[in-house]
Amino acid sequence: MANEPKDPNEPLPKAHVRPLILVRGFGGPDVGDEQRDAYQGFNNGTVYALRQGENYIYEGFVLRALKSGRYRDATNVVGYHNRDIKPLTAAGDSPDDPTRLRWAADLLSGTVAVDEAAAARVLQGQGVSGTLWVYRFYDLQPRTINRYGEGLARLIRIIRAGAELTDQVFSGVDVIAHSMGGLVVRAALRQLKEAGDRPEELVHRIVTLGTPHRGIAFQYLPEWLLRAVPQVSAAADEMASFDPGGTDFLNVPKWFPLDRILTVVGTNYRSYGTQAASWANRLSNLADSDPLAANRSDGLVKQSSAQLPGAPRTFVDKCHGGSDSLVTSREAYEIAMRFLHGTHRVVLWLDRAKVKRGADFFGKSEFWLGVGIKPRGVDFELFHQGREAENCYGPFDIDHDTGELVDGPPPLEQELQKPLNAPGDRTTGWPRVEPPNRRLVWEGWLDRSVRPTGTADDGTMVLRLDIQVGERDRAGIGFSDNVVFRKQYYVQWLPAQGGDAESVFVHTGEEYLSQNAAAALAPHLGNESTSAVQQAHPADGGQEFRIGGTGFEATLRIAMIPEDSRGNADV
Template structure:
């Protein structure tokens, strides 16, 4: 029987929603249901500038880089033993094809039941009767769009899975899944809209099949049934390039979406996540992207996680606005926090990218950060800048992991006595902007973390040692304008 060795467990890919009969037919006709779709163009910026980059597809890259293979042979799916490093395509849309099934698409619940059965079947195919292999067996679930809801239904609905079933899942990675439903023109899709199963994305219906309370305002919780730290959400921020249905969903979803799923609805509560300027699907889609693949393999197989949070200490006002405040006028403002993370050597991808020009920057009000009483908060709502997964095995020289963080802080604008202040202040002015080069070197006590502010210094220097308090690494940041903050880094080593 196959040797089961962490973290290279079998991968099950669960495709997304196929709306029309034509889309279902296209899905069924594909052996890999989109997981083999590559790309040859990389869109770098919102203005449409394009350069060539060949991305072979997640499936091909997993085969080339990680030694995985499919489970097809002689024109059929293998029914006997399969390797542990297998990619299995969950073909839950086959039943909707009249040649292969009854012509009816499975409900989310039925698809989740089928996923449960597939995992059990795969365990038998990989392990046979080997007691040690059976004890070590797990799978990784990788899903696009509605496929992520099928995975969650399996993991969360007590009528479908047992704790033993859920324990067979090591990690879950979702691309552009509407974890909190789909909103169009500001409204959740109606539950009565059964045409083409669009009501699968209605929050009341979702609460039912996800096993959440019926009165849940949000349905992006795993309900305590699966560890959110083992659940990664890859979020697209490019709404412009989603061309499905002649662009109608893109127009209705609008900015701050991937063209179908709004950014605020695309992640699970408490789960790590990354953002990329990619659309829901298509030539610039999330699945057929280098950014998506790099996050996928680092999350599944990497051994280091770094989380960055910015704790803000001072948000200065421009002199003219400060004078108005000192004179007793009411001043209000909110702030954008932009963060882009990339490992050293990444010439054509980032691990996460949140920017104002793609409507994906983190936004916080002054009250949420520094005037907690007015915001009715007990603690500041400090911006979570990134969760990055890294792989020390990819370090080519020495043992130090190197990555960069581009960080910028700006304001949405100032209002004085409820009127936008434009008399002297320049719109879009930054309070802080710099690129940090971060180095993490393993030591007997954990890690030594050093940093350089490299907008005006070369990144090749040794850098300054970050302060360590026994739990977090701290980097003090400030600007001549008076901005002050502390970058809090948490490093967690995972076992291979």
């Protein structure tokens, strides 16, 4: 039967694409404009004037998704209302029509209700596979996070019912939520769990874009004051959910698996239009003994707040909202689609490091390590760290005998367990450390089925790694922006072919990247970290390779783990 629980390891039909729900963020005290916005901001994109081809114009989440061939629009299948409505019957509709979908009566009325005629047009014959839904919570009343969560939980149940009515496999919905929308998703997960449902079966994966999971740093206004201010009182419950002293985020693992939530963190506070918010984030750093110049936010939400302890995360050099932001940038779309549909999970580790220069004469130097990652064919980063983003790993001291990075910040997950307003912000540590000293640098997703224009359709994948090490003098005598090392590497995966096992090659340039066979690359191989091409070697479940230059040497290990059609690791 269509409504029986599915084996999580059972492959999905090739054509199956999970329904996708888009959830907007906070709209402010007056949400009149938001209620008039058909696609809730997800129809806004960005023009990248200096780029060409597919990298030139990004149409926005909705149009790009519809043009991808994966999705079709489910607008108007569900209506959102500020009061209960009764079922609508289309003219000429017969209750005895054998083609009519037999919706449960309670799903046809209420404030989040199915429109039978629209549902028949969209779902009949195709089911819910590949449908795209925009959740319009600002059409509901009252304006509370719990009410919005209740409506989202109902929408998910409606989509499941649509799958059952069309005798279709239902493997859960995917959700992409911007800002406060992520808090709405959390409320829905909690309510589904409390109602006896299994959120992990109703929802496949979740992407949050700049969600203040741990609150907003300068949101210290007491609730009584919020309710007393004219116009603001309507949004008091929403604003109270940004409390930096809250710890509700620690309950998320009780409702949903953390490894199926990707938190996308913005770093470009400079381009955020609301400068007052940006300055407030600077001031909030004073309590953490950070300089006033530091911000570490997307302009509104602190980087440390947009993450969940134990959940995968990535950084993009975008601001919270507006043009070319977390919700309107190509990066956000590419990252989300790879997480939802990727064929492989990729993990990058730092196994060994050696700093060879940069130590201050007075012993006051501290060091930082940052990485940027781009996939070939898409001129947009999947991961961004940099001095200007204020999010590199560190600061570290160095062991003067070995040059190894030591005495850095505490483990990231440990620091993220604290309330946002706890003293100190030391959330630039490694996400994970495994014995003996294996440090997680990046965890991301790739889609081998996405083939860049003009490249062979042979399953080859290429990532560009931009690796930098910086140093600054803590005593104020030396320089604050020394570059110890910076270099780009191209990691090329070749699929198993012609009896050869899958292999990984690391290039220092693009000269030989067109060679998609191990035999063709063999004449160019070297054994040094500076060689034009080196072959990575199997080590501890991954492929190990060396990088280095005059100021820094390191051993990195990269693993590409296949995932099945349900997004489970194929191991």
